[in-house]
Amino acid sequence: MLPNVRKFYRPTSLEEAVALLNSEKERNVVLGGGTQLALSAHPGIEGLIDLGGLGLDKIERRGEEIVIGARARPSDLFRSELLRDVADNILAEAAGNYLAEVQRNRASIGGILISCAAWADIAAALLAIGGRITIAGKDGEKTMTVDEFYEAGPSKAAHRAIITELRIRAGGRGAYQRLAKTETDISILSSLVRLDEETDGTIREARVVIGGATALPVRVREVEEKLRGKRLDPALAEEASRDCPIETVGDFRASADYRRKMAAVLTKRALAALAK
Amino acid sequence: MKVQFTFNGSKVEWDVHPGETLFETIRREGYYGTKRGCNTGDCGTCTVLINGDPVNSCQVFTASLEGSEVRTIEGVVYRDRKTGEVIRHPVQEKFVEAGAIQCGYCIPGMVLSAIGLLEKNPNPSEEEIRRALDGNICRCTGYVKQIEAVKEAAKALASGAYHPAPNRA
Structure with a gap:
C-alpha cells in the first residue's frame, strides 16, 4: 500500500509517460509489474504511471536481434522460443530462476534492471548476453550497452527516464552455473558465459560474468582475455578459470572468501560445459 | 478511483x-x-x-x-457433468484425497497455482509441477503430497468428468 498516492495514470503514449515522470508538480513513479513497488509504503510517492497500455510486453525477432519489451515478464522469457537461439538459452534459464512463479508472472524485466536486483541471475545473464538497452527520457530516446548501463548505475543511467526495450544478438553459445542454498533460494553466486566463435571454433568474443558477488553483476576481463583468439578445450577451460578475481562481500548466505573461491569453481564448470 | x-x-x-x-x-x-x-x-x-x-x-x-x-x-467451483451438482474443483478434491492439507492456510494459494498450471499445461511433468508451486510455502505438510495431488488432478481433469460451473462472484 502506497498511502499517499492520489493519481493513477494510464498513459497511452511514451511521450505522455515521460512527461508525467518529469512533472515538477507531483512525485510520480513508473509502474511496471509492481511487484516491488506494491510492497513499499513510501510516503513520498504521489502518482503511479502504469506502463501497461504501451505495448512494451512483446518479445520479437528483428533481423539478427531479439527485442524484449521492458514489460516482458520473467515467465515470458522462460517460455520464449526465440531466446533459445541466444547463447544456449541462458537468459531464459536465469529468468526461470527469478524468485518464484507467483513473481515471475508479474515482475517486469525493466523493473528488475532498474531496481538493481543484483541478486537476480537474470541481471547477470543480461550482462553475459551483452545487449543494448533503449531508454526514453525527456530529450528523446537513447540506447546504451548493458555494460554502460551497469557502469553508470541503473538509477543514473535511467534517471527520470523509462526503459522501453532490450535488444540482444542471436546466436553464440552459453553456459550458466549457480550456487544456492536451496533450489528456490536466490543464488549465493552465479557464473554465466557467452562465447561467440568463428566457424573453426576460435573464440571471437568471450563474456564471462559473475552475479551475486557485489551490488551489480561484473565481467571478469582476466578470464575473457585468456579465452579470446583460442579454441576452448578442457585444458583451456581449466587454465582460464584458475584465477577468477572478483571483489565481493560476505553476508549470511556465504563469506566473501567462500564467494571468491566459488567464482573460480563455477566459472570452471561453465567453461568445461562448453569445451570441445 | x-x-x-x-x-x-x-x-x-x-x-x-x-x-x-x-x-x-x-x-x-x-x-x-x-x-x-x-x-x-x-x-x-x-x-x-x-x-x-x-x-x-x-x-x-x-x-x-x-x-x-x-x-x-x-x-473455482466445478459442476459434475452427469449430475449437475456443484462440486469442489478437481484440484481441491485431489488435495483432500491425497492428504495434502493440514492447517489449510496455504491451500487456497497452492490450489490456485496448481489450477493456473493445469489450465495451460494439462499434462505437466513433476518438474513442471514443482516449478509451478515453488512460490507457495507450506509450513506443515511439506510438498510431496501436493505434488501427488496435482498429478491426480491432471488425470481427473483429462477424464472429462468435470466442467466449469457457471461462475459466481
Whole structure:
C-alpha cells in the first residue's frame, strides 16, 4: 500500500509517460509489474504511471536481434522460443530462476534492471548476453550497452527516464552455473558465459560474468582475455578459470572468501560445459 | 478511483485507493479465501489468478487491473457433468484425497497455482509441477503430497468428468 498516492495514470503514449515522470508538480513513479513497488509504503510517492497500455510486453525477432519489451515478464522469457537461439538459452534459464512463479508472472524485466536486483541471475545473464538497452527520457530516446548501463548505475543511467526495450544478438553459445542454498533460494553466486566463435571454433568474443558477488553483476576481463583468439578445450577451460578475481562481500548466505573461491569453481564448470 | 474488471466470472466496478494492493481490495470486498501470510511477497498464501496466471495479490496494484480477469478460490467451483451438482474443483478434491492439507492456510494459494498450471499445461511433468508451486510455502505438510495431488488432478481433469460451473462472484 502506497498511502499517499492520489493519481493513477494510464498513459497511452511514451511521450505522455515521460512527461508525467518529469512533472515538477507531483512525485510520480513508473509502474511496471509492481511487484516491488506494491510492497513499499513510501510516503513520498504521489502518482503511479502504469506502463501497461504501451505495448512494451512483446518479445520479437528483428533481423539478427531479439527485442524484449521492458514489460516482458520473467515467465515470458522462460517460455520464449526465440531466446533459445541466444547463447544456449541462458537468459531464459536465469529468468526461470527469478524468485518464484507467483513473481515471475508479474515482475517486469525493466523493473528488475532498474531496481538493481543484483541478486537476480537474470541481471547477470543480461550482462553475459551483452545487449543494448533503449531508454526514453525527456530529450528523446537513447540506447546504451548493458555494460554502460551497469557502469553508470541503473538509477543514473535511467534517471527520470523509462526503459522501453532490450535488444540482444542471436546466436553464440552459453553456459550458466549457480550456487544456492536451496533450489528456490536466490543464488549465493552465479557464473554465466557467452562465447561467440568463428566457424573453426576460435573464440571471437568471450563474456564471462559473475552475479551475486557485489551490488551489480561484473565481467571478469582476466578470464575473457585468456579465452579470446583460442579454441576452448578442457585444458583451456581449466587454465582460464584458475584465477577468477572478483571483489565481493560476505553476508549470511556465504563469506566473501567462500564467494571468491566459488567464482573460480563455477566459472570452471561453465567453461568445461562448453569445451570441445 | 473506479476500476472495472472481471472478478470470478462477473464484471465488477470497485472503488479503490490508487495505491492499494489487490490483496487489500479482495479482503475488503469480503472474499476471505485469499489469506494474508507474509505481506512481503515471499509466501504465496495470497495467490490469485490474473488472466489465468498465479500471482501474489499483495504485489499487485488493483488500479493496474482495469479490464483484467481475476479469480480467487471462491471462483473455482466445478459442476459434475452427469449430475449437475456443484462440486469442489478437481484440484481441491485431489488435495483432500491425497492428504495434502493440514492447517489449510496455504491451500487456497497452492490450489490456485496448481489450477493456473493445469489450465495451460494439462499434462505437466513433476518438474513442471514443482516449478509451478515453488512460490507457495507450506509450513506443515511439506510438498510431496501436493505434488501427488496435482498429478491426480491432471488425470481427473483429462477424464472429462468435470466442467466449469457457471461462475459466481
